[in-house]
Amino acid sequence: MSPAQAGSVDLSVRLGPLRLEHPLLDASGTFDLLEYARRYDGDYFADFPYSAYVPKTVTADARTGNPAPRVTETPAGMINAIGLENPGIERWIAGLPEWARLRQPVIVSVGGNTPEQYAAVVAALEAHMASAPADEVPRIEGYELNVSCPNVSSGLQIGADPAATAGVVGACRPLTTRFLLAKLTPNVGDVTLIARAAVDAGADALSLVNTFKAMVLDAQTLRPFLGNRTGGLCGPAIKPIALRMVAEVAQALPGVPVVGMGGVMSGLDALEFIACGATAVAVGAANFTALEAPQRILSELRDELNARGLASPAAARGLALGA
Amino acid sequence: MSPAQAGSVDLSVRLGPLRLEHPLLDASGTFDLLEYARRYDGDYFADFPYSAYVPKTVTADARTGNPAPRVTETPAGMINAIGLENPGIERWIAGLPEWARLRQPVIVSVGGNTPEQYAAVVAALEAHMASAPADEVPRIEGYELNVSCPNVSSGLQIGADPAATAGVVGACRPLTTRFLLAKLTPNVGDVTLIARAAVDAGADALSLVNTFKAMVLDAQTLRPFLGNRTGGLCGPAIKPIALRMVAEVAQALPGVPVVGMGGVMSGLDALEFIACGATAVAVGAANFTALEAPQRILSELRDELNARGLASPAAARGLALGA
Amino acid sequence: MSQTADTAHEHPSLWAESSHCRVAAVLHYGAFTALELIAPAVARRAAPGQFVMVTVPGAGFLLRRPLSLFTVRGDRVGLLVEARGSGSERLTRLEVGQSVDIAGPLGSAFPTRGVTNALLVGGGIGSAPLQFVADDLAAAGAGVTAAFGFRDFRAARAAGAFSIDRLWVATEDGSVGRAGTVLHILADLDVSSATTVYACGPTPMIAAVQHWTLAEGLHGYASLEAHMACGTGSCHGCVVDTARGKLRVCSEGPVFPLDEVRP
Amino acid sequence: MSQTADTAHEHPSLWAESSHCRVAAVLHYGAFTALELIAPAVARRAAPGQFVMVTVPGAGFLLRRPLSLFTVRGDRVGLLVEARGSGSERLTRLEVGQSVDIAGPLGSAFPTRGVTNALLVGGGIGSAPLQFVADDLAAAGAGVTAAFGFRDFRAARAAGAFSIDRLWVATEDGSVGRAGTVLHILADLDVSSATTVYACGPTPMIAAVQHWTLAEGLHGYASLEAHMACGTGSCHGCVVDTARGKLRVCSEGPVFPLDEVRP
Ligand SMILES: Cc1cc2nc3c(=O)[nH]c(=O)nc-3n(C[C@H](O)[C@H](O)[C@H](O)COP(=O)(O)OP(=O)(O)OC[C@H]3O[C@@H](n4cnc5c(N)ncnc54)[C@H](O)[C@@H]3O)c2cc1C
Ligand SMILES: Cc1cc2nc3c(=O)[nH]c(=O)nc-3n(C[C@H](O)[C@H](O)[C@H](O)COP(=O)(O)OP(=O)(O)OC[C@H]3O[C@@H](n4cnc5c(N)ncnc54)[C@H](O)[C@@H]3O)c2cc1C
Numbered sequence A, B: 001m002s003p004a005q006a007g008s009v010d011l012s013v014r015l016g017p018l019r020l021e022h023p024l025l026d027a028s029g030t031f032d033l034l035e036y037a038r039r040y041d042g043d044y045f046a047d048f049p050y051s052a053y054v055p056k057t058v059t060a061d062a063r064t065g066n067p068a069p070r071v072t073e074t075p076a077g078m079i080n081a082i083g084l085e086n087p088g089i090e091r092w093i094a095g096l097p098e099w100a101r102l103r104q105p106v107i108v109s110v111g112g113n114t115p116e117q118y119a120a121v122v123a124a125l126e127a128h129m130a131s132a133p134a135d136e137v138p139r140i141e142g143y144e145l146n147v148s149c150p151n152v153s154s155g156l157q158i159g160a161d162p163a164a165t166a167g168v169v170g171a172c173r174p175l176t177t178r179f180l181l182a183k184l185t186p187n188v189g190d191v192t193l194i195a196r197a198a199v200d201a202g203a204d205a206l207s208l209v210n211t212f213k214a215m216v217l218d219a220q221t222l223r224p225f226l227g228n229r230t231g232g233l234c235g236p237a238i239k240p241i242a243l244r245m246v247a248e249v250a251q252a253l254p255g256v257p258v259v260g261m262g263g264v265m266s267g268l269d270a271l272e273f274i275a276c277g278a279t280a281v282a283v284g285a286a287n288f289t290a291l292e293a294p295q296r297i298l299s300e301l302r303d304e305l306n307a308r309g310l311a312s313p314a315a316a317r318g319l320a321l322g323a
Numbered sequence C, D: 001m002s003q004t005a006d007t008a009h010e011h012p013s014l015w016a017e018s019s020h021c022r023v024a025a026v027l028h029y030g031a032f033t034a035l036e037l038i039a040p041a042v043a044r045r046a047a048p049g050q051f052v053m054v055t056v057p058g059a060g061f062l063l064r065r066p067l068s069l070f071t072v073r074g075d076r077v078g079l080l081v082e083a084r085g086s087g088s089e090r091l092t093r094l095e096v097g098q099s100v101d102i103a104g105p106l107g108s109a110f111p112t113r114g115v116t117n118a119l120l121v122g123g124g125i126g127s128a129p130l131q132f133v134a135d136d137l138a139a140a141g142a143g144v145t146a147a148f149g150f151r152d153f154r155a156a157r158a159a160g161a162f163s164i165d166r167l168w169v170a171t172e173d174g175s176v177g178r179a180g181t182v183l184h185i186l187a188d189l190d191v192s193s194a195t196t197v198y199a200c201g202p203t204p205m206i207a208a209v210q211h212w213t214l215a216e217g218l219h220g221y222a223s224l225e226a227h228m229a230c231g232t233g234s235c236h237g238c239v240v241d242t243a244r245g246k247l248r249v250c251s252e253g254p255v256f257p258l259d260e261v262r263p
């Protein structure tokens, strides 16, 4: 019996067109289905803990990523500079049959440095789904546009510029009728400006936050520790900033579903994001603390709702907003 | 013997025109000289641990600050929403004789919601210093313009807008020949834009970072915990972001002295800010962990320099920068 | 700043930051844990109503936690701790022989000089500072009556941590002593107008006690709680509204005249 | 993803996440601490060269720490820990009776089947996984020689933690055994071409051993280190450059053919 059925609480949520068994997704880049399946005793596809699967960001071209070291711990957090290592959309599509039998919906995280690169990924997937036998493709029901990559023209993050963000969303919107999310970066002054630009350009929903640009030094050499010099900070350390940003976006764009994330380690953390207006909540670094982290967080979320007499996540949504 | 003399290391630094015994200042709002003096057995003025004193931000008008609660702890950090409570520049000036005998230079932190409000504080102090007997005024040798207050016209933080920041600096620059710092907020997309605007408008130096806008919920009610709903996050949690921003500013404006801060709890933390290009380092939340925190951090800094064979802070400055 | 100076005379102006205070005794009373620490410098200067800032051992805690002085005997200071969150919970798990850092005594004290008749009113963990008050007054030969209110049976077991001759207890669930709040006890007492009231507890209790003392024409003092960062007057994080405006619980307080507080 | 599949056969594909493994023994050897944990599920599946992700007890640690399997005896897994930073230091302070969470066995193993002659080359804490290799080979009747290099006297006391018949030690300061690095020992050995080399240690040592095996015409395996977040193939944080491109130390590794690594 999956945790979602237990207890008096109905954990199911509607995220745009998606009906999810519960509000917890994995945060892109922190959870690899096949790696879990390989290490699992039973059938991990049957016991998949998240209500939808967000794979690591895929780009049009293959990327080898950043030089090592790529990760280390920080006070109540961690920093990473993976550099979007991925096999490129072509080999990525070739791998789809390996996990086509996943029951849960899949939201494909898409990256790139130009609107064209994002569009190429979406186009390739739509073309593949139109032609490939159904049993060789997972249930891809949406896209998450990861606009945290640097803009090749401006050098800055695409997601730091409303126009560039709108450009990426606008390039992908015509190519698919599926659920389209824009994943926002927190490295901005006013996140609601970017959020509105993404929605005006056709995004159905928003996910936030991605990581905070940060730097860690090697204590011996006093040089930047990461091979990439800077990286992205995440984990409990940044949760209070992430909650503030989710609340700002939920308040500024009331009708738009939000996937909240940033430092979710417990069911209470997840509930806090929901109270700040999130419809679903993504779990990132917590996946690195225990292989059963999603199962634990989900049952804690159910208990937290129960304890407050809240019948569903929807009953908690937005409780922290307004006067 | 003050820690600064001990060891083979010369800790003294030049911060613009100021010659400081060592690189450590207090971060505005986290250290009240008179409160320490009252609780101290000996003569705290004689044993004052910082190389310069930055009092809590003072504004033209008296401010009662935000409703309670105003502070709480977060993972590896804390959040505050004091709301610039202060008696206003008039009563503040009336209190100067109480601590006029402080040997160390004073950098007055100035706040406001319009350029005029900042200018009024600087003008009042310059007028007072021109007239008052020398033994009734501390050694005020500079101003730190805290541009993290909301802009009454735009509502946004002044420090999030290059033009508004330049407006505040430009309004104060003509009123004083003393050392003028602009204290930057981290709640921006590109901190170097604000830094350059401040310098172009006449700032002699920059201090960063102020706190990150954030939100904490009450676990029972799921409502915002702070009386002000949102507050400023600081402490070790945000140090990696602060280091990145200090490095960006130091690299973008090589000639401009920087006071680095954000999560400094140890001598190594302070050294990291220096390696990222800071000339001086401010200690904030660490003051809340122990009354002797500054003394401990200073002696740790000396040991860290010694251990690396670095003869002075200047020898470590910028080690983390460049290729 | 000037405000600081105005009130500087109101309380002791010495600090003692004591590192590695040995835990000499740990006693558990239901929901509360009594700790006895060897801290001569703090004990020497302590006055009833004052508090200490306690460093929570182990990584993962930034701010110190304010705790009232429960008892002061010789070179030992006693603390009474209720596990409310992760930090206080950690403190209740301290063991004899371990050590903990504290700073204090801090804040204003309950005035006791010249008091002949005292009524101590405590709510839950708010009763903690009142043992020290009772000891101080008893030593001065004053008559002391105490009325403590607790949530339930488990909380009421904290009463066992106190040694006050005339101690009345009420529990909201009626499991121990008078059923109801501490106010029900007060209603039954006949108190002389010469009685000084010392109150510490949750805000609604302070409000009710303030109301009651006005009605009875009594004067007294209340100790207030606020979330703190520094605990030593620097951050202005702990302000409460009073008749004298916003004042800092850690600096002008925690003890205020009952008629000054605005609960 | 497809890469993952290509390499899936290279190592055990079962996981065991074991919570509250009791610490059965703690022994200190100079700079190193040997821990013995009761972890049947991990022990049952473990192969030499594999590692576990260990949760550092107490608040203030987010990521788990990768530690090699030092020994596996019955239902007990042994770890050998050097305090390098705050997390490993905390692990060296574990006490008998306490418990710790681990996940494993993880990563690829040192192939040992069919090996008759083995040379184990260890540098500092890198020697840890080689005891398990020695035990495995000895059980299979293979001839085992080990050459370990250590910084100084204190580090060399770690040799006391190992039980390998033919164990040669070198110290950089000459305080114990051969003066110099482990390479000086290798130079003195005459090894048959049938010898399989198992190396684990700092990158410069791996590079030197790789160079030496090429010169000697030997083949073998190296276990590499990398900073890890997940330890289970999800984050791509632990990649190293190899002849097959960037591979994950936690997933395709930590054990790679010596001729594949690019130290
Ligand atoms: C002057 C004073 C005297 C006190 N005396 C006692 C005492 O004798 N015994 C006792 O058990 N408790 C006492 N308290 C309350 C005690 O400080 C809190 O229960 C404790 O700080 C909670 O910390 P936590 O980590 O368990 O809770 P958490 O909620 O995890 O703490 C998070 C943050 O909030 C602060 N905080 C949480 N609750 C309170 C609170 N009620 N008051 C102030 N800060 C809070 C913590 O200090 C910490 O900074 C006193 C408080 C004050 C202000
Ligand atoms: C496959 C593998 C096997 C290992 N086996 C052993 C062993 O048997 N015994 C042993 O003592 N050590 C071993 N190590 C090294 C050990 O993991 C690190 O010493 C340890 O993680 C340091 O953590 P820390 O908190 O003390 O250091 P900190 O520097 O405080 O840790 C900060 C972060 O950096 C990571 N980190 C720091 N140093 C290393 C390192 N050298 N390698 C990988 N991550 C690091 C930590 O895991 C943590 O995430 C192994 C490493 C790997 C990759």
Ligand SMILES: Cc1cc2nc3c(=O)[nH]c(=O)nc-3n(C[C@H](O)[C@H](O)[C@H](O)COP(=O)(O)O)c2cc1C
Binding pocket: A027, A028, A029, A030, A056, A057, A080, A082, A084, A109, A146, A183, A209, A210, A211, A234, A235, A236, A261, A262, A263, A264, A282, A283, A284, A285, A286, D229, D235, D237
């Ligand atoms: C190792 C690592 C890799 C990540 N890779 C991606 C990625 O490929 N695409 C993406 O959109 N976000 C990526 N992220 C960001 C997370 O999806 C998430 O937005 C962020 O970590 C905040 O959540 P957390 O605090 O729960 O980890 C990555 C994060 C980590 C730690």
Ligand SMILES: Cc1cc2nc3c(=O)[nH]c(=O)nc-3n(C[C@H](O)[C@H](O)[C@H](O)COP(=O)(O)O)c2cc1C
Binding pocket: B027, B028, B029, B030, B056, B057, B080, B082, B084, B109, B146, B183, B209, B210, B211, B234, B235, B236, B261, B262, B263, B264, B282, B283, B284, B285, B286, C229, C235, C237
């Ligand atoms: C309680 C509190 C009050 C503060 N008040 C001020 C202030 O009045 N003016 C100001 O410029 N910064 C203020 N700050 C910000 C600090 O000066 C500093 O920029 C920030 O806390 C980061 O440093 P830290 O992480 O070492 O605390 C305050 C910070 C705290 C925690």
Ligand code: FES
Binding pocket: C227, C228, C229, C230, C231, C232, C233, C234, C235, C236, C237, C238, C239, C248, C249, C250, C251
């Ligand atoms: S807690 Fe800082 S002033 Fe009271």
Ligand code: FES
Binding pocket: D227, D228, D229, D230, D231, D232, D233, D234, D235, D236, D237, D238, D239, D248, D249, D250, D251
């Ligand atoms: S540590 Fe995450 S993939 Fe290896």
